[in-house]
Amino acid sequence: MKSIADLNPSQQEAVKAANGPVMIVAGAGSGKTRVLTYRIAYLISCGVPAHQILALTFTNKAAHEMRSRIVTLVGDSAQSLWMGTFHSVFARILRREADHLGFTKTFTIYDSDDSLGVVKKTMARLGISLQQFNPNMIRARISTAKNQLVLPSDYVARSRDIVDEKTALVYAEYQKSLRKSNALDFDDLLIKPIELFEKNAALLERYQYRFRFLLVDEFQDTNKAQYVMTKLLGGQHRNICIVGDDAQSIYSFRGADIRNILDFERDFPECKQFRLEQNYRSTKTILQAADTLIRFNLNRLNKNLWTENPQGAPVTILDCHDEQDEGQQIVRALQREISSAKLELNDLAILYRTNAQSRALEDALRRSGLPYTIVGGIRFYERKEIKDVISYLRVLVNPQDEESLLRIINVPSRGIGDTSIENIVGYALGKKTTVYAALSEVEQIANLTDRAKRSVVEFRTFLKKFNELAGKLSLSEFSRSMVDELGILRMLKEEGTTEALGRWENIQELLSAISEFASTHSEPTLEQFLEEVALVADIDSWEGTQNAVTLMTLHASKGLEFPVVFVAGMEEGLLPFYSSTIDSSNLEEERRLFYVGITRAERKLYLSHAKVRFRFGDLSYQSESRFLLEIGKENIEYQSGPRRISSLTTGGEGHRQWKSSHTKKTRHAEPKDVDRTPEYESESQEQFEVTRGTIVRHETFGRGKVLALSGSGEGQKAVVQFDDYGIKNLVLRFANLRLG
DNA sequence: GCCGCTCTCTTTTTT
């Protein structure tokens, strides 16, 4: 192995503390990835067989990169490392052990869309109104419960409102449906292994023995299930190394819990701690800005990041009029940077809070002719036409997969309508058999038209044919001929619209992806392909090597670095983002998110904000983000746009009303300020004043509290938390609210 | 059963 002399002393110590629990607190840009790779390489060079090391990373991309770096350090023996995300590693383990849990190896992994479909069907079956109760909210609550290892049976006792009561019912049925479909959702991939190991001590022991060294990266973003899993696997040998930075925890909405770091210290009191505080990435100015900002968070571990890098240029703030202007100003700044600093396009990144913001930025880039690449947005594998083809493949692998089966039974449309489907499902339910099996008993299903019966037989024959072909053709031949026979490509081509052509291209792209998968794997199977598809993240496929500016969300930027970084949309309401449920912990997470953004920058940071922006089809006027005031005046310079148009003074009637409510200056945020939620587009009502906090009464929903207001005039909307019906979004003009 | 229209909801972030 190459010498580790090129690491600094604290990095070296962290690398060499091989045995026992280790906690590495690694600040942004402190060479964390380097330490991890060297640490693993060091273990291998000390004689630990690579297959006894399990390293859990946050993205597949990080895993791939680390693995190849380790291979360059210690050679090919490192290929047998176990490395990947929690989800992919445990999916792999679950495939092996599926029969212990009553699933088969070919189980399907349901994404959030599939889960939502199951939730909806379950609600319908239970007679719970989809109008009254938001299926998405119920799905989210089920997911949260699962992340916290709350079982359906325990959920009832924790019910706090009527939505919880309904959720409890749905949750129990939802789990049964998944089991019937031989399917696991994302959360199950973490929970089921725990269930497996708790039930089966011998099996746990085997895996404990197998993975003698555990490493967990981005530990601040693990959830309870992931932590319990870590403890289970590593609790005996205690060779657990966790690496993280509490200041970069940005996934609490997904159940991540920073308290895991504190719990680790409690559960492993003998753990050795290392702190990496020297930053190698950023200029002093950028680091100071980040540090000044993060000090506004009360809830944090103390850390002292420092750097030997030069002072660097101040952070530039771009005042923009609207999102178009923002795009233009960013483009101009980009062009200046490229010409003056001799940068490549892939040295530049534009980050934002929400995917929706990319649009205006893309427009500006396109107009200027600057090539760009976008990470994320509408995910490829979530597009309708792609999901349809994938569903066919899923059903062929796992005929029990009801969600996919019902999705494709009439796609392309073959005359099996909703009524027929209902009859088939009803029949299956009555006979306690799967829908797939019911297809073979079509003659016995009541109320089916002859046309529907014939179509079902056709559909069945189609599936059967490709089931038989599966073993005979190569993966890419197989999928191509299946798509051909489905006839969707031909149909799309005939349709001829731009949209249809786009879909046609997408399906071709999917087929190429399958071919590529087949050529890069030694024994490619459909099962493997589907698993990979289910667990890819947008960032996994980003290479960063092409000659283009990169656009992505702040979340996706975690772990990356760029010489020049732009953070767009620095406005109250957008960053920090607020929804109806903002509280101080949300605000602190938003601040950490911005912190992550700042610390991606090596040499130069730009922050932009717009006065006017379209949101939800309405113009909205926001004051600049409080975070701009929190990064320290001494670190910033303002650069005004070349021309200022203020629609506050030149705008028409519709705009004038905003004047009064938005001349209010954002309060300077102080850590001690208890109520930090700023006024959010509040305005007076005709009959009575509705503001945040007003208690109102609704004809059917009863008593509720106004959480937020948005929009203007006729279109003004209120987010109301009802005592019995949860959160609703109402148009005030129609809602007929009375004071409660 | 299919087509086209209107209404609703969304958009926070993602494995």
Add this chain to the structure above:
DNA sequence: AGAGAGCGGC
């Protein structure tokens, strides 16, 4: 503003 779902007419 745009997409998807739900509804009504053919």
